Amino acid sequence: MSTSDPITADALTPTLKALLKAAKDAGAESADAVATHGRSVGISVRDNALEDIDSSEGRDIGLRVMIGKRQACVSSSDLSNDSIRALAERAVAMAKLAPEDPYCGLADADLMSEPGGAAALDVWDDSVIDPATLKTRAHELEAAALSIKGVAQAEGANASWTTSAFAFATSHGFIDGWRASRHGLSVSAIASQDGAMERDYDYDSARFLDSLPNPATIGQKAGQRAVARLGSRQIPSASLPIIFDERVSGSLIAGLLGAISGPSITRGVSFLKDQLNEAVFAPHIQIIDDPFLVRGDGSRPWDGEGLRVRKQHIVENGVLKTWLLNMSSARQLGVAPTGHATRGIGSPPGVSATNTWLVAGEKTPEQLMAEIGEGFLISEMFGPSLNSNTGDYSVGVSGYKIENGQRGFPVSEVTIAGNLRDMFKSMIPANDLKMDGSTNAPSILCEGLTLAGS
Template structure:
């Protein structure tokens, strides 16, 4: 495949392109879902495609194909060049110069991926269901599952870069519904890792999903007001996902982020530090180089509350007069754009229990629902469920409430950060305590 990518670059230059890069992706996917002791769905699939980006007179053309035959590739090259000829030139439209040829030796591929049988994968899904059903009579299991993915990426460009890597992903999950007194609450819990042996045990996944649902039963009303709000790691990661959009260089350059003009300004609490680390071993978003061939690295995005960096691909970086940050992401059918890798809040030293004990009256959010976030203004309003806290202890469940504020206020008002950082995806956070937000009951 790397020779194929190189040959496409060569052909593109011969057909008139000034510069060219090629991105090839091959994904081998497996998934199994289980319900009521039966296999509900089973999927094994391989998808592949290649994208060709050409530069001509500072104009960009792009085409892709899932057909790797010579005829289809030749046609895609010609299409990309035709599009470039009819595009608008921009001064920043040039390929990145990849500095050096060293690539990170990052642990993202489990060599045992092909030794795990289909029967074993399905058995794990059955075990999760069994553990959940036996945990509490009030628990009904909506579905459990096992999935894994083998990713292969190949990149070559006319600046003499060529590289490839393989990565694996494994996930097990449990989705449950708890019922009592004619009321029901749903919950979900998953474990994701690059390596199979690093997944949480099936019984833990089942238990945590069950507990999350059970603790929301029999909710009570609260009085609308301004209260301290604790976000558990799952809900805090949702908050952080909006921050990752706000520090996306493309959004910032287009003035489509509330942080667009805040570089080097204080935009959060002094205890808040946010990293983006693309070379973390076992990281869900880790890779040796980004999708333009730029080596990944660990970067400080927010440091002690100060905004230090936007996430940049090469073209967006040129618009800022900066170097790319190794955050280019693309699929075979898209051109590169900035995206977070492993984006997370630096953990503190308090346990979640210690944080709860600090609160006289407030809310622990365990589930966020719906939309209601404007990245341009930072305005935030979402439905939520969780637990009401009184005198440092859980008092009762709350449901169908709304929490609202501005994202920058949320960042500025983080007063405690937990030590329980956990990655359910490539964006992760420990428990965080925001000193005050509007909490409204329906």
């Protein structure tokens, strides 16, 4: 293969077949294999000059072999026949020495998906973006940020384009793959006033180029956000209603997903380990996971073990309806898998959600502010800490004091703390949901949190 080869899943299937044959020849009783091919270009500018070009292309393969209840995983970026044969021999030798895992093994054949289905997801854009165009877009980002009065500097003005293919095969007959694309824009702005400096950012990414906002829109928003933080100060410690801006609110949903993942449940290290089919949230809360979302960040036609997937409620009317399980954790729990396996190149199947979102509420963030009167709006978070056993949660934040029902002065260097059990029960979602990632939420109001300030 050359660097000009088209990126397709079909081009990877001969390599998968060679991997599985080599595994069988080396003595594996069963095996699965993954292969990826990706190409990306990113251009960054600074001070109206080119700062960095990041251009890369790579192919990687991974092989998992099973002998009885022992397994081993290996990976390589060398796709030659000699390398594939040596890789399989090494994997089998490792498996023979591995400790037994009673839950390892391929997914049951009757649970496997039918191949195909990727085209309906519409996650691949055939647009080809040359470096000159990316550079122009990066310059537009920087110029737009600098056009905002008070912005002294723009950093990390970057435009990028990525295209990739993924293919997966098992020794009991499954083989399929798909390709995907990603276009991105990002910039940070630094505002200055009376010797004080504040930084903020904006970014966006999308499967399709025509879904991205204009670079000028992103640049201006980054500049406006940085200027709005000028004059930042601290506030006294207090117990206040907290609103998580939609830029950061998805982290709360991510906390839920980690707590209900199969490995967390099987190890008994989740604060929700006994809460399946229990009311974890208030009755108005709905959280959905949909692998078939058109152009979705986490869309996939089948999971990382080739199992069938489906749209489902993770939380329905406040009740936790499912764990996130791969085949191994499902076997350990004695239940059916949920189609949430994910597969990397050099490791056994893990667990992840697909496209997950908290369904939006009816009120705007401004209406929620007006109702609470006094509180705090979080616009940025730093180093969240979560005790997985208890749900205790704390995070450094910056944002804005809410006074008289409106966003007030900017605040920096404060910490909020609470417990996710209590936060989940008090959540009120706003109506500003944006589907701009794999885990999404609108702005969220949470009561009963402690803010540690000056």
